[in-house]
Amino acid sequence: MCDGADKLCAKNVETLQEQWRMAKFDLQKLAFFAQQPDLHIRIEAFFSGVKTFLDLIVQLLSTERIVAATIDGFHRDQNGYGGRVLNALRNNAVKTRKDAAAKLRALISEHKSAWIDQVIFARDQLIHPEKGMHQLMFTLELSEKDGRLILMKAHPPEIDSRPMQQFAQDTLKELSSFSEGFLALLHEKAVSNP
Secondary structure: OOOOHHHHOHHHHHHHHHHHHHOOOOHHHOOEEEEOHHHHHHHHHHHHHHHHHHHHHOOHHHHOOOEOOOOOOOOOEOOEOOHHHHHHHHHOEOHHHHHHHHHHHHHHHHHHHHHHHHHHHHHHHHHOHHHHHHHHEEEEEEEEEOOEEEEEEEEOOEEOOEEHHHHHHHHHHHHHHHHHHHHHHHHHHHHHOO
C-alpha cells in the first residue's frame, strides 16, 4: 500500500482540488494528510502482532522453568517495557537455570535497546490518536502549477524518519533474529540441563 501511495491517495487529492477551486489556501501554512482506513488497520495489526508475539514468547520462561515465577507477558514496570520479565530473570531464576536466565536477560536487554522499546512505544502512541495519528496517514506534498493544485508526492507514514514499509521490514528482521536467539538459548538450556 505504501509503494502505491500516489494512486491510493487520488480521492483525497481530488477533494482538496475541489476545495482549492472554491477558495485557494496558502500551501506553505498547511499540512495535508490522507487517511486510508485499510492502511490504518494494517499498521495497528502489525504493532499488535509484534507485541502479542513478545507476550507469548516470554511465557516460555515460565513453562521451560527458567524462572520460578509466572510470566504472562512482556509487561512494563517502572524500569520500562519488559521490566517485569527482566526482573524475573534476575531475581527469580531457577537455581539450575541461572546461566540460561543470565543469557536470556542479556539477549532481551540487547534487543530492547535496539528495537523492542521503539516498537512498543510506537504501538502505545497509536493507542492515543492525538500523539500517533501521523503514523497512520499519508502526508501529501502539494504544489500550485498554472493555477491548479497538483500532487507532487504522497509520502507514507513514518516511524523515526523511516517509511512505514521499511520500518516494518526492519522490525520483522529484528524479530526473527530475536526469536531465533531466544529459542536457541531455551534449547541450549534443555540440552545442557536435562
